[in-house]
Amino acid sequence: MDETVLRESVEIxxxxxxxxxxxxVEGEVALPGGIREExxxxxxEARLVISSVEPQTDRLAMDGTVVFQVLYRQGDETVRVLxxxxxxxxMADMAGVTAQMRPQVVGSIQSATxxxxxxxxxxxxVVDVAARVFSPEQLEVVTGVTGVEGLQTLxxxxxxxxxxxxxxxxxxxxxxxDLNSQLGVHETLYARATPHVRSVSGGSxxxxxxxxxxxxxxxxxxxxxxxxxxxxxxxxxxxxxxLQGDAGDDMRARVQVQDVVASxxxxxxxxxxxxxxxxxxxxVESFTDVTVESLRDxxxxxxxxxxxxxxxxxxFAGVDSISAMESDKLVMHLPEGAPPISRVLGxxxxxxxxxxxxxxxxxxxxxxxxxxxxYMPANGExxxxxxxxxxxxxxxxxxxxxxxxxxxxxxxxxxxxxxSDRVELKYRMGLEADAVKARPISLPVGVHRDLSVPERSGLxxxxxxxxxxxxxxxxxxxxxxESIARLNPGMEEARAGRGVLVLKRGCNCGD
Numbered sequence: 001m002d003e004t005v006l007r008e009s010v011e012i013x014x015x016x017x018x019x020x021x022x023x024x025v026e027g028e029v030a031l032p033g034g035i036r037e038e039x040x041x042x043x044x045e046a047r048l049v050i051s052s053v054e055p056q057t058d059r060l061a062m063d064g065t066v067v068f069q070v071l072y073r074q075g076d077e078t079v080r081v082l083x084x085x086x087x088x089x090x091m092a093d094m095a096g097v098t099a100q101m102r103p104q105v106v107g108s109i110q111s112a113t114x115x116x117x118x119x120x121x122x123x124x125x126v127v128d129v130a131a132r133v134f135s136p137e138q139l140e141v142v143t144g145v146t147g148v149e150g151l152q153t154l155x156x157x158x159x160x161x162x163x164x165x166x167x168x169x170x171x172x173x174x175x176x177x178d179l180n181s182q183l184g185v186h187e188t189l190y191a192r193a194t195p196h197v198r199s200v201s202g203g204s205x206x207x208x209x210x211x212x213x214x215x216x217x218x219x220x221x222x223x224x225x226x227x228x229x230x231x232x233x234x235x236x237x238x239x240x241x242x243l244q245g246d247a248g249d250d251m252r253a254r255v256q257v258q259d260v261v262a263s264x265x266x267x268x269x270x271x272x273x274x275x276x277x278x279x280x281x282x283x284v285e286s287f288t289d290v291t292v293e294s295l296r297d298x299x300x301x302x303x304x305x306x307x308x309x310x311x312x313x314x315x316f317a318g319v320d321s322i323s324a325m326e327s328d329k330l331v332m333h334l335p336e337g338a339p340p341i342s343r344v345l346g347x348x349x350x351x352x353x354x355x356x357x358x359x360x361x362x363x364x365x366x367x368x369x370x371x372x373x374x375y376m377p378a379n380g381e382x383x384x385x386x387x388x389x390x391x392x393x394x395x396x397x398x399x400x401x402x403x404x405x406x407x408x409x410x411x412x413x414x415x416x417x418x419x420s421d422r423v424e425l426k427y428r429m430g431l432e433a434d435a436v437k438a439r440p441i442s443l444p445v446g447v448h449r450d451l452s453v454p455e456r457s458g459l460x461x462x463x464x465x466x467x468x469x470x471x472x473x474x475x476x477x478x479x480x481x482e483s484i485a486r487l488n489p490g491m492e493e494a495r496a497g498r499g500v501l502v503l504k505r506g507c508n509c510g511d
Contacts, residue, residue, distance in 0.1 A: 003447075006143050013135065014135050014313060018131070019092050019093075021092055022110070022126060022129070024125070027087075027122075028122050030121075031119055031121055037075035038116070039072050042072055042383060042384075043346075048066055048125075052064070055097050055103050055133055056097070059094055065088055066088050066112075070114040072114075079228050084121070096135075102135075102136065105129060109127060142295050142308060143293065149301075151299075151306065152301065153295055153297070155293065155294070155295060156295070158315075160439065161288070162316060163316075164287055164288040165245025165247070167284050168281070168283050171237065171279070172279055173213065173280065175276050176276070177273070177274040178273060183229050184222045184226050186219070188218075189220055190217075191218070191260050191262035197209060197210075197254075197255055202240075205242065213236075213280075217232070217233065227383050228346055241284045247286070254282075255283075258279040259277075287318065296444075301479065305450045305452045306447065308444040308448075312440065313441055314441075315438065319435070322363070325429070330424075332422065339384060341377070345376065346413075347371060347372065347413050349413055351368070351410055356406075365393070367391075371425065394429055404435040405435070406431065413426070459502070464497075464498070470500070479503065487502070
């Protein structure tokens, strides 16, 4: 036989490796004033900025910065801020990764602490990292065979998803806000920014991201009894991102805060103006649905046996994600021996998920809230802070995808003393989670022929095994499915326990 194997190059993508790890970032910086003045930490938080991700052989190198903001007192009762950058360098072992693959990394700070020691501030941050690496691949799949006598073929069509295009951009957002004189702001210390993506739109070559930024700004107070003032602000943003690649059907965006600067000036009319600059790093990826058509199976009715050589691959099939925001509140009890509360000034809340359950269409998350509450004691002492880990339980609308990388954030934090030893914490908690969908497929990449055993003709009764189809029976008996249909009227598919009549012809020349 003059056999010709028809092939087609197919572009697919698979998840090569995925890890979720935790690492520690530590640093130390000098404090103004040296060792002569004792420093007291009032609050500490940090954010992670990932600047580069490099796939290497069997590993993934990540670099960036952990930016610490520490509120503290030193020498007098004035609240000060220390901002310090510590290098983030992490190497994740990821078997099967090569330099040509496409990485995706999301990280967050689980906890941040600061400790003054001998005129220096020791900083410590626990970083959670979720990393994925995707492998784009070209496969030569068998789509048909010609020149083989009596060849029976079964086709297959797979609907898959692959990465189509990506783009990066940086946005500098400048905003001004009026600060009422009644707030008693003396000096702006620092700001925390939380971006939210509302929509991603666009087409070939460009995407447009729309969203909002929530600012939480910390100020030194002008009055001794209110040494810390916290204000909250919200503003929209819109940014275009150029895309490199093919047009995609589904676009997704990730935004991280590169930097945020805040200062305020007295306008001379009893008001202050808050000026902020927020630098956002934006990344957009687009995905497209692709159809892969190939042979699924083949055999001959006569002569040599003919089989397809298949390769099993777990292909990328899209992303399951959930984004939700819920309001919650809880009561924090001061530990024994803590000074009683006169006035609560602010609170820093960092959530960590410990587990979750699905209840109907909702995801119930349980975890620990690292709460730092800053307040003025009733006994006239200086501003102090209580830090506790508080269990929480909150229900979000939607189902959490299996194996998802989860990120929790809190914003719009309101802290109020409801008794001398109790603080009510009100906040909004955001949940962002996504998981890669994979679809196992078997694609033919070659053919194999071998000598066959001569067949004897006759009418036989075949008893199908569980899961066996009429195609499977026809292939095993080397007859056509049409001949089985003629002998078994009304039988649309094989069923275990129900006999199938098959007419075999010893000449192996078909029906």
